[in-house]
Amino acid sequence: MNAHVSPPLKAPLPSLAEVARRMVPRYTSYPTAPHFSPAVTPQAYAGWLEQVGTRDEAVSLYLHIPFCRSICAYCGCTTKASLRDEPIRAYAAALHREIALVAAHVGRVPVSHLHWGGGTPNILPPDCMAELIDDLATRFNFQAAMEHAIELDPRHVTPDGARHLAALGVNRASLGIQTLDADVQAAIGRIQPFDVVATSFAALRDAGIDAVNADLMYGLPLQTLAMIEDTARRILTLRPSRIAIFGYAHVPWMKSNQRLIDTTALANSETRMEQAALARAIFEAAGYVEIGIDHFAAPDDPLALARKDGQLRRNFQGYTDDAATTLIGIGASSISRTPQGFAQNAPDNLGWQRAIEAGMLPTVRGKAFEGEDVMRAEIIEALLCGFDVDLAAVSRRHGVTPATFADALERLQPLIEAGFVARDGDHIVILRHRHEIARVVASEFDTYLSRGGRHSVAV
Numbered sequence: 082m083n084a085h086v087s088p089p090l091k092a093p094l095p096s097l098a099e100v101a102r103r104m105v106p107r108y109t110s111y112p113t114a115p116h117f118s119p120a121v122t123p124q125a126y127a128g129w130l131e132q133v134g135t136r137d138e139a140v141s142l143y144l145h146i147p148f149c150r151s152i153c154a155y156c157g158c159t160t161k162a163s164l165r166d167e168p169i170r171a172y173a174a175a176l177h178r179e180i181a182l183v184a185a186h187v188g189r190v191p192v193s194h195l196h197w198g199g200g201t202p203n204i205l206p207p208d209c210m211a212e213l214i215d216d217l218a219t220r221f222n223f224q225a226a227m228e229h230a231i232e233l234d235p236r237h238v239t240p241d242g243a244r245h246l247a248a249l250g251v252n253r254a255s256l257g258i259q260t261l262d263a264d265v266q267a268a269i270g271r272i273q274p275f276d277v278v279a280t281s282f283a284a285l286r287d288a289g290i291d292a293v294n295a296d297l298m299y300g301l302p303l304q305t306l307a308m309i310e311d312t313a314r315r316i317l318t319l320r321p322s323r324i325a326i327f328g329y330a331h332v333p334w335m336k337s338n339q340r341l342i343d344t345t346a347l348a349n350s351e352t353r354m355e356q357a358a359l360a361r362a363i364f365e366a367a368g369y370v371e372i373g374i375d376h377f378a379a380p381d382d383p384l385a386l387a388r389k390d391g392q393l394r395r396n397f398q399g400y401t402d403d404a405a406t407t408l409i410g411i412g413a414s415s416i417s418r419t420p421q422g423f424a425q426n427a428p429d430n431l432g433w434q435r436a437i438e439a440g441m442l443p444t445v446r447g448k449a450f451e452g453e454d455v456m457r458a459e460i461i462e463a464l465l466c467g468f469d470v471d472l473a474a475v476s477r478r479h480g481v482t483p484a485t486f487a488d489a490l491e492r493l494q495p496l497i498e499a500g501f502v503a504r505d506g507d508h509i510v511i512l513r514h515r516h517e518i519a520r521v522v523a524s525e526f527d528t529y530l531s532r533g534g535r536h537s538v539a540v
């Protein structure tokens with residue numbers, strides 16, 4: 082009998098393209114939204130809100146406006162089309178009631194950040210917007226240096242509209258641009274020539290809103306490297322404060338509008354990586370600072386300063402310098418974060434409105450932090466914000482030993498051997514030329530991932 086036993090076959094090292102194709106969450110929260118459950122009730126969330134006022138801390142407010150004039154084929158946001166103003170006015174009226182409900186629980190707390198997202202917040206009729214801000218300013222205590230930011234569709238920015246926003250205290254605007262290429266714009270159902278974008282920048286700056294961000298995308302149908310370069314260079318002429326370049330997340334099982342996208346015209350993961358790398362090289366050469374996986378900021382922008390000081394944070398709006406531990410989401414589908422956990426409002430406008438009309442907080446699900454949630458959230462946030470994490474320091478803060486992460490480190494080993502990640506004892510660093518796989522590295526510390534949820538590709 083032959084006593085010779087062959088050594089176990091070692092799995093081949095992963096290629097970068099294989100890693101980039103992995104389907105992992107975007108980690109704007111941890112635990113991520115697929116793991117929210119109805120266990121977080123309106124009563125539970127009310128209890129969390131009651132405690133906000135007892136801490137001497139400023140909070141952030143997020144208001145969701147889920148309306149657009151038309152729906153872009155690529156859109157992954159929670160929104161619906163409305164050509165008429167009536168449903169938008171009815172929604173604004175319900176927002177006032179939700180603001181009153183929330184304020185009754187938290188009291189007149191200070192606010193450090195106010196963010197209008199969507200959808201398209203500039204679809205709100207000017208009088209509705211003014212009344213909502215008045216209401217918020219009465220029920221909450223706006224700090225003098227409050228960042229007041231809004232997401233805008235440049236096709237609907239006018240000089241009058243920009244002046245109105247500035248008069249209401251808006252001091253930062255993000256414009257949805259995606260691409261300046263006419264063929265790609267046709268393929269994604271969003272025609273928006275450079276002139277429209279340039280005019281919007283000028284209108285906002287003339288009105289006194291100097292901090293203007295540009296939201297771009299890569300991985301769109303028909304998009305080539307030459308188009309990425311052309312869009313990046315033309316956008317730079319407008320001197321945005323921040324530039325986000327999001328990889329197109331194709332999730333047609335969640336967003337039926339994306340079925341209009343011709344999947345045969347989508348780039349593969351190698352090309353997507355090249356597109357992201359090219360954009361990064363162009364923005365860095367122009368003096369912008371890399372912020373996390375998909376943002377860039379002018380060196381004097383608060384986000385670049387927060388990155389430098391290790392104060393960068395990640396929340397549902399992406400990267401932020403907002404240090405508040407409580408983010409209160411208002412409006413259909415909004416998610417709130419408190420030190421106790423996440424709470425999400427009813428995602429559909431009707432369900433949300435019904436709860437509010439019944440005098441109830443419209444919470445339908447969420448996640449109370451338990452076990453290792455807060456510790457793992459800290460690790461994931463560190464990897465996505467600074468591309469490194471000191472597991473010994475995290476362990477000390479949370480009263481565990483680094484052995485807690487033995488499984489994660491074992492799973493990371495192939496990425497280390499492939500030269501994407503470095504490990505020095507308990508210090509994990511995503512190498513500079515491989516920052517794009519940060520979501521994959523973060524996912525190795527996610528103990529919920531194997532329990533389900535379908536995600537978009539990592540790069």
Ligand SMILES: C[S@@+](CC[C@H](N)C(=O)[O-])C[C@H]1O[C@@H](n2cnc3c(N)ncnc32)[C@H](O)[C@@H]1O
Nearest residue numbers: 156157158199200201233234257296327329330
């Ligand atoms: C919520 S939208 C709001 C902006 C505004 N409605 C507009 O389109 O101009 C914010 C940004 O999310 C990004 N985005 C939307 N759908 C996406 C998707 N499927 N994948 C990646 N990014 C997406 C786009 O850059 C978009 O401008």
Ligand code: SF4
Nearest residue numbers: 149152153156158200
């Ligand atoms: S990208 Fe903006 S305008 Fe287009 S559907 Fe989404 S939220 Fe609306």
